[in-house]
Amino acid sequence: MKNSLADRSSGGIICAALITIFFFSGPLHSQEDLVSLSVKKIAPPSSLLATDHKYDNGNSISLSWVPSIDDALMNNPIVAYKLYRSSNDTEPNLIAELPPGSSYFLDNGVSTDNSYSYSVSASTNAYEVLSNRTESITPQSEWINYNKKYLFLMVMIISGAIMYFIVSAKRGKELFVRKIAGLEAIDEAVGRATEMGRPIMYIPGIQDMDDVQTIASLTILGRITRTIAEYDSKIFMPVARSLVMTAARETIKASYQAASRPDSYSDDMVNYITDEQFGYVAHVNGLMVREKPATVFLLGAFFAESLILAETGNSIGAIQIAGTARPAQLPFFIAACDFTLIGEELFAASAYLSGEPMQLGSLKGQDVGKAIAMFFVLLGVLAATVSAAWDIELFNNLLDNLNELFS
C-alpha cells in the first residue's frame, strides 16, 4: 500500500514537473521550425518530364508532371504551379504560372540552338516547393508532320482523281459537265455588245493575284477576250491592283494572238485605277455612265462595292454577268445582275468555257472530292445520330474515328 502511494506521489511529481516545463519553457518550436514543418506538409509536384514536341520546327517542348498530392485535398493550399526554365544551364527564369490541377504545358519559346532544363513548383500564398530539375533537352525539328497524315491522304485522293481525269481527257475521253446558266449567256452578251457597237467592261474584283478568285477571273477573261477578238468587239478593264493589270494584259494579249488578231490588241484595254476601294468604285461608276458598255462582267473577289457597281451597270441597261465566291456579296449580284455564278461555279466556269483537258479533268477531280464529302457527311450524321440517341459502341467508335479523320 505504502509502495503504491509512493509510486502515485512520484508519478504526480513527474506530471507536475512536465506541466511546469510545458508552461514555462516557451513555444515548442521556433517560427523557422514551424515554416519548415509547414513546407514539409506540402508535397512538391513529381515526375516532371520534358520531351521534344513532335512534328514541329523545333520551337516547342512538352512538359508534364504529376501534381502535388495536396492539390486534391478539400482545403487545397496550392494557388499555382510555377514553371522555371534554364537555358544552357544559366539561372532559371519563370516562364509560366498555371492554375491548380495543371499537369501539362507546351513551351513555345525555345529554339534548336539551345538546350533547356525545367523545374516546376507548387506554390501556396506563403511559399513554394520545387520539383527536381529535368535533364537538359534540345528541341528537334522534323521534316514531316505526321499529325496531318489524314489531310495528306485527302490531298492524295483528290489530286489522284484530278490527275486521272486529266489523263483520261487527254486520251480523248468525253467528260460531261452540266450546263451552267450564266456561262451559256457569255457568247450572247458579247454578241449583243458587237451588234450595238458598244464596248464590254470587265471587272476582275478588287483583290490581288494572291486570291484564287482573281486567278479564276483571269482564266475566264482569257476565254471571253478570245470571243471578243473574234467578233472584233471592244473591251476595257479598270483594275485596282497593279499586278492584276500586268497579268490581265498578258491574258488578253495571248487571247488576241490565239484569235489571230494580235494587231487589235492594245495595252490601253487594261488600266490601273487605284488600290483604294471606293476611289476605284467612284471611277468605275463614272466610266460606266460615260462609256455605256453593253455588257458588264463582274467576276472575282468583291466586297462592299459589289452592289454599287452592279446597280450602276443595271441603271445603264447593260447585260451583266457576275460571279464571286464571297457569300456576303452574292445576294447583291443575284438582285442586280442578269446572271450570277455562285461560288464554286466561278471556278468551274473556266474549265467549262475552255473545254481544255487540263481544266476539265481538274473540275471532274473536284467532283470526286464532293462525292467523298457527301458520303462522309451521310456517314457522320448517321453515326452522330445513333450515338447520341442510343449510345451504341460501334457508332460511338465510328464517330470518334470520323472526327479524328477530319479534324
Add this chain to the structure above:
Amino acid sequence: MRKSSLMVLATVATLFIVSWIFKGIALEDIYESNYLQGFLLTFSAFLTLSIMSFLYKDNPFYKFSEHLFVGVSAAYAMVVGFWTTIVGNLVPRLSESLSNFFQIPYQEGTYNFFYYLPVIFGLMLLMRLSKKHGWMSRIPLAFIIGTTAGLNFIGYLRSDFTNQIAATFIPLLGAAGEWKGIGDFFSNLSLSAGGQLVMMLSNWVIFLGVFCGLIYFFFSREHTGLFGKASRVGIWILMITFGASFGYTVMGRISLLVGRITFLFKDWLGIIS
C-alpha cells in the same frame, strides 16, 4: 460653257465661300486656325455632296471628286507601299548604308540572301516597260500565281473541306441522351429555343443544306430526277441564306449612310446636336 452651267458653278462657289466664312466664325472659340478648319469641313461636305450627286446623274462636281479621290488614293497607296514594304521591310534587312540613307535602323543579324529574291522579282516585273525584255515579267507572275495556288490548296482543303465535313457530324434526334422514344418526344414537345424540337429542326436544316448544296455544285451529272430535286432544295436554301444576308448587309450600309448624314447635319451645318 453654257450660261446655265456657269450659273450653277457660281452658285456652288458662293455657297462654298459663305459656308467657309460662317463655319470659320462658328469655330472661333474651338480652334486657333478656325478659318482653316472651316475650309476643311466645308470642303469635306462639298466632296460628300459631290459624290452623292451621282445619284441624280453624272456631272462635273462628281467628276472632280472622282478624279481627286483616284489621284490622291493612288499616290497615297504608292507612297505607303514604298515606305512600308521596300523601305520599312526590305532595306533594313539588306543594307546598312541604304538604311542610313533612309534614316531607319539597320536590323543587324537579319540579313538573308533570299531577301534579294523579291528585289529581283520586282525588277523583272518592271521589265514590262521594255518591249525587248517584257517577257521577263512573266516569271515573277508565274511564281506568284503558282505559290498562291499551292499555299491556298491546303488552307482551303482544311477550312472549306475537312473542317466543314466534321462540323456537319451532328445528331438529328437531339443532343446525347435527349431521345427517349417517339412517345416521349411528342409528350414533351416544346418550342423553346434550347428545346429538343428546335435543335432537331436546326440540325436537319444544316444537314440538308450542306448535302443538297453539295449536290447543286456537283457538275458531273445532269440535274434531273431525284438528283435534280435535291439540287433544287440546295438552291432554295442558298437563296434563303442570301436573302437573310442581303437584309443584314443593307442594314450595315444604312449605318454608313447615317454616318455621312450625321457629318453633314451635325459637324457641318450644326443643325443636330
